[in-house]
Each structure stands twice: as C-alpha cells, then as structure tokens.
Amino acid sequence: MSESTTQTAEGFTAKLIEKTIDKLAVGISESEDLSIYRVPNKLREVKADAYNPRVVSIGPFHRGHQDLAPMEKYKSLYVLRFFQYTKTPQETRICLEDCTKALYDLDKQVRRCYSEEIKHIDNTLTEVMLLDGCFILELFLRYDQHCLNMKLKGKVDPIFNNAWMIPALRQDLALLENQIPFIVLKKLYQIIRPSVVNHYTPPNSVTSLALKFFQPMNNKALAGDTEDCNHLLDLLHKFCFLPTKLAPLNQILSTSHIVPIRISGILGFNHAASELLWYGVEFEKGSMEGNLLDIAFQRGVIKIPPVFIDNTTDSLFRNLIAFEQCHLNSSHHITSYVIFLKSLIRSKEDIKLLQRRGIIDQNWGGEDQFLSNFGTILDQVHPKDFHFDHLCEVVNCYRKSWFHWQTHKVFWTVRLKYLYQTYFSTAWSMISFIAAFCLFVLTITQTYFAIHPAH
Incomplete structure (x- = not known):
C-alpha cells in the first residue's frame, strides 16, 4: 500500500470518527429533550x-x-x-x-x-x-x-x-x-x-396557574413551585401525585424499598383490603400534606394518603403510566401506586371499606365502572420497578403471624363489629336476637328436664 493511500485511509477514518461522534452528541442532546x-x-x-x-x-x-x-x-x-x-x-x-x-x-x-x-x-x-x-x-x-x-x-x-x-x-x-x-x-x-x-x-x-386549574382532579392542597418540568402532564406527575417539593429520589421513597421487578410471583398484596382487615390488618387515612407514595405500615396499620377519584381518574392514571412507560428517565412511581391500589381493591366491599376509612374520596357513584377500569388499567404495562414490594411483603408476612397483639386486637374487633352490625344495628334486630336467645335457652331447659324429669 502506497503512502498516499495510507494517508487517504487515515484521513477517511478520522473524518468518519469525527462525524460519528458529532452524530452521537446530537443524538444524546435530542434524547434529553x-x-x-x-x-x-x-x-x-x-x-x-x-x-x-x-x-x-x-x-x-x-x-x-x-x-x-x-x-x-x-x-x-x-x-x-x-x-x-x-x-x-x-x-x-x-x-x-x-x-x-x-x-x-x-x-x-x-x-x-x-x-x-x-x-x-x-x-x-x-x-x-x-x-x-x-x-x-x-x-x-x-x-x-x-x-x-x-x-x-x-x-x-x-x-x-x-x-x-x-x-x-x-x-x-x-x-x-x-x-x-x-x-x-x-x-x-x-x-x-x-x-x-x-x-x-x-x-x-x-406552575402555580396550572396547578390551580388542575387541582379539582385530585382534590389536594398544592404547595411549592418549580418550572423544572417537560409539559403539563409531567407537572401533574411531579406535583399532584409525588411530593409537592421535588425531593431527591431517596427521600421520595423513604417509606418503601425499590427492588428489581420480579419475573414471577404476585405484585402487591396477597389479599384485598376487606380480606386483610378480616385477618387483622387495619387501614387509616394518611396525611393530605404529603404525596400519594407516602404509604406506611406500622403496628398492624396501613396508612394511605387520601386519593380523589372521579370519572377522569382512569384516563389520568393511564396517561401517567403511558408517560412512565415511554420516558426513559422516569421511575415508575405511578405504575407502582396503581399496582398497589389494584391489589387492594378487587370488589365493592374493598371500595366501601377504603371510603369509610377516608382513603378514597369518590365523587362518582360508578363503583362497577371503577372496578371495570381497574381491571384493565395495567394490561400491556411492563413496570421496571415496584416501589412497594418491601411493604407488601411485610404485610403479607404479618397477616400470617399470630405473635402480634395488634393482629388479635383488629381480628376480634372486626368480628365483634360484624356481629353487632348483623344482630344489634337496629332495635328490631336486637329484639330478634334476644328473643332467639331466650327461645334457645328455653329449648335447652325443656330438653334437660325432658331427659332428667324431677322426682
């Protein structure tokens, strides 16, 4: 190979490398936007x-x-x-x-x-x-x-x-x-x-103008101010459902633990809300000042911040999830939250329970429609992480354990409340129960004396 040919090849290689680097730089810049x-x-x-x-x-x-x-x-x-x-x-x-x-x-x-x-x-x-x-x-x-x-x-x-x-x-x-x-x-x-x-x-x-306009969608007091967002949906993602002040990721997820998504196994709770209550796990309304991810489990009680639900919630959650699915820089916070909710809510009884606890603020009477929407909201969704994996595992293990005094307390409280609502919720039901109890006692007494007649 001649010297001129070598120089030409070296020059071509240098230009190709420079051109490729320039394209990579442009590509990286464009992907960031x-x-x-x-x-x-x-x-x-x-x-x-x-x-x-x-x-x-x-x-x-x-x-x-x-x-x-x-x-x-x-x-x-x-x-x-x-x-x-x-x-x-x-x-x-x-x-x-x-x-x-x-x-x-x-x-x-x-x-x-x-x-x-x-x-x-x-x-x-x-x-x-x-x-x-x-x-x-x-x-x-x-x-x-x-x-x-x-x-x-x-x-x-x-x-x-x-x-x-x-x-x-x-x-x-x-x-x-x-x-x-x-x-x-x-x-x-x-x-x-x-x-x-x-x-x-x-x-x-x-930011302040937009958050005021969107505030009725989540019924939450909004504070803080930033213009560090990509568009209005991203603003909702950061403010309405995550912390009102953009904290570092380790602070945002202080009550949960990020682990890689599991290929097999159940994401979320093994049992729905009404079943967990029956097994001794109680639910309480969390703070409205925090964010939807601020969920904690202590002493047998799951504290969940209130969430506002109306006929626009399904569309909003689906678009937030779609944004997380497409945006490479986004952690799957909302996806994890919906997985968490979906594992808790599987029937009308679960919705009513969370409503009584003040966790669901529903301005919409369509419970059947809500369940129908939730039934498909995670279809074709591929979460890359689940932020409540540790919390759900702790609750699932707690339910199986009988060494916690709080478990027994909730367990018997639920059953006594069930008996009260079934037999003593009204005057007539109480009278009926007393009458049935008296009849039962009389029947037992009569049977005893029939077997053991007095001499």
Missing part, C-alpha cells in the same frame, strides 16, 4: 378513548382532526383576549412580535421534544405553539380570575358558560399526546405577565 410521545399501540388497544382528546387539540399530533374542529374558533377567540391585556394597539403589536420571535427561536428545541419528526406542519409549528400556548395561558388566567370571583373579559365566554367544558378541558390537557413543551408556556407568560398585572395580580409562575 424528548418528552412528548405517541402512546404505544399495545396500550392504546386496551382502551383508546383514554388517550384521545375529546374537545381540544393541543400540539401537532391531533391537529386537524375533524371532531376537534369546533374548538378551533374558541382557541382563536382566547388568543385575541390574551393580547387584550395590553393597553394600546402599539403595545399589542410589540407583545405579539415578542411572543412570535421567542417561539421561533425555540423551534429546534420544541421539535426535539416530540418522539416523531414533525413534517406535516414544518412552516407553521411556531404558529401552532403560539396559538395553543396563548389559549392554555388565557384559559388558566381566566380560571384564576373566575376562582377569585372576578368579572371575566367579554360578555360571552363559550367555555365558562358551559358547565361540562372545564372538566373536559382538564382531561384533554392531561393527555400524553396532547402536550406542548412547558418552555413555550413559560416564555409566553414571561412576556405577557407585566401586562396582566395592570388588570389583576396573577400568580408568579405558570
């Missing part, structure tokens, strides 16, 4: 309705769907009202230019957030982000003012005049495929907030 995904087909086949928007399309994935077309004119109306916070037409123009330029500069970062290349709206993606971002922020601002009993701008509001619209929008804005990057909302709010202050004092951040 990736956070908005298509729901995997396996999950969608189980229950497609849980992942499809019903009222509004947000972002590129569902844009142009005919069923969602009626909402587009309302979105445009909200965008116009969004820019009406400015005082003069000149200020409005400047504000619109600032918003458009800020989003145009974010174009590459926005595209990297989506799991597939956005080709069909290459020339209008900035317009989509502007339209949807302004709509969401105006919706949040109007909801905040509505909660403060302030008069809303405009005589007619097609959204707030319909009682069903706000709950429907909450559900749609919490869908995995119906998201825009949080940085879009953050940038737009930074630009518009100085103008909003002229009308009323809004929250300092988009």
Whole structure:
C-alpha cells in the first residue's frame, strides 16, 4: 500500500470518527429533550378513548382532526383576549412580535421534544405553539380570575358558560399526546405577565396557574413551585401525585424499598383490603400534606394518603403510566401506586371499606365502572420497578403471624363489629336476637328436664 493511500485511509477514518461522534452528541442532546410521545399501540388497544382528546387539540399530533374542529374558533377567540391585556394597539403589536420571535427561536428545541419528526406542519409549528400556548395561558388566567370571583373579559365566554367544558378541558390537557413543551408556556407568560398585572395580580409562575386549574382532579392542597418540568402532564406527575417539593429520589421513597421487578410471583398484596382487615390488618387515612407514595405500615396499620377519584381518574392514571412507560428517565412511581391500589381493591366491599376509612374520596357513584377500569388499567404495562414490594411483603408476612397483639386486637374487633352490625344495628334486630336467645335457652331447659324429669 502506497503512502498516499495510507494517508487517504487515515484521513477517511478520522473524518468518519469525527462525524460519528458529532452524530452521537446530537443524538444524546435530542434524547434529553424528548418528552412528548405517541402512546404505544399495545396500550392504546386496551382502551383508546383514554388517550384521545375529546374537545381540544393541543400540539401537532391531533391537529386537524375533524371532531376537534369546533374548538378551533374558541382557541382563536382566547388568543385575541390574551393580547387584550395590553393597553394600546402599539403595545399589542410589540407583545405579539415578542411572543412570535421567542417561539421561533425555540423551534429546534420544541421539535426535539416530540418522539416523531414533525413534517406535516414544518412552516407553521411556531404558529401552532403560539396559538395553543396563548389559549392554555388565557384559559388558566381566566380560571384564576373566575376562582377569585372576578368579572371575566367579554360578555360571552363559550367555555365558562358551559358547565361540562372545564372538566373536559382538564382531561384533554392531561393527555400524553396532547402536550406542548412547558418552555413555550413559560416564555409566553414571561412576556405577557407585566401586562396582566395592570388588570389583576396573577400568580408568579405558570406552575402555580396550572396547578390551580388542575387541582379539582385530585382534590389536594398544592404547595411549592418549580418550572423544572417537560409539559403539563409531567407537572401533574411531579406535583399532584409525588411530593409537592421535588425531593431527591431517596427521600421520595423513604417509606418503601425499590427492588428489581420480579419475573414471577404476585405484585402487591396477597389479599384485598376487606380480606386483610378480616385477618387483622387495619387501614387509616394518611396525611393530605404529603404525596400519594407516602404509604406506611406500622403496628398492624396501613396508612394511605387520601386519593380523589372521579370519572377522569382512569384516563389520568393511564396517561401517567403511558408517560412512565415511554420516558426513559422516569421511575415508575405511578405504575407502582396503581399496582398497589389494584391489589387492594378487587370488589365493592374493598371500595366501601377504603371510603369509610377516608382513603378514597369518590365523587362518582360508578363503583362497577371503577372496578371495570381497574381491571384493565395495567394490561400491556411492563413496570421496571415496584416501589412497594418491601411493604407488601411485610404485610403479607404479618397477616400470617399470630405473635402480634395488634393482629388479635383488629381480628376480634372486626368480628365483634360484624356481629353487632348483623344482630344489634337496629332495635328490631336486637329484639330478634334476644328473643332467639331466650327461645334457645328455653329449648335447652325443656330438653334437660325432658331427659332428667324431677322426682
């Protein structure tokens, strides 16, 4: 091989290595931004309705769907009202230019957030982000003012005049495929907030606005503030169901123990809630100030923070689980929580028990529907870790042990309560029991004297 050929080969190799390294660097950078995904087909086949928007399309994935077309004119109306916070037409123009330029500069970062290349709206993606971002922020601002009993701008509001619209929008804005990057909302709010202050004092951040809007979905007091999230569903994942302040992972899971998922065996409890109670395990309502993972077992009592359940809960949990399934950087917190709940709730008796203990706050009378939803919610789901494995194993072993005084206490308390509810819950049942007992005594006495007649 000649010297020139060797140099050419070395030069080609060096260029190839440099090119490959550059591609790897770009790939790593893009994967770090990736956070908005298509729901995997396996999950969608189980229950497609849980992942499809019903009222509004947000972002590129569902844009142009005919069923969602009626909402587009309302979105445009909200965008116009969004820019009406400015005082003069000149200020409005400047504000619109600032918003458009800020989003145009974010174009590459926005595209990297989506799991597939956005080709069909290459020339209008900035317009989509502007339209949807302004709509969401105006919706949040109007909801905040509505909660403060302030008069809303405009005589007619097609959204707030319909009682069903706000709950429907909450559900749609919490869908995995119906998201825009949080940085879009953050940038737009930074630009518009100085103008909003002229009308009323809004929250300092988009996080606070969003959490107030979504608060009825979990009926939980929310505290803390951060903008370190990918989109609105990620915000719900971090705040509504995990700690209100983003603690390190070892603090978040202080009451549980992470172990690799088992290939075989039962995940969760061996017995449902009503059966565990019968065997001597009691349930108590945990603190509302913590998070849903703050579950503990001490002295025969499982303390579980209250969870709010309505007809949107199934869709919300399924989308949170889908996000955990797709997002490589996400631990399976919600998946573990649903596994935990599903192992406890297997019948109406289990739901009623947890309701009596204040653990389930159900604003929805569909117990059969709840059980039906829970029956399939983990189908085609592959958890990579189960955060309550240790807790469940301790409870399963505790149930089998009779060396705990607390076990005997709960065991006999449950049985005495059952006897009381069966025989002494009303005056008539008590009279019936006393009559039956007297009849039993008389029968025994009569039998005794029949066998042993008096002399």
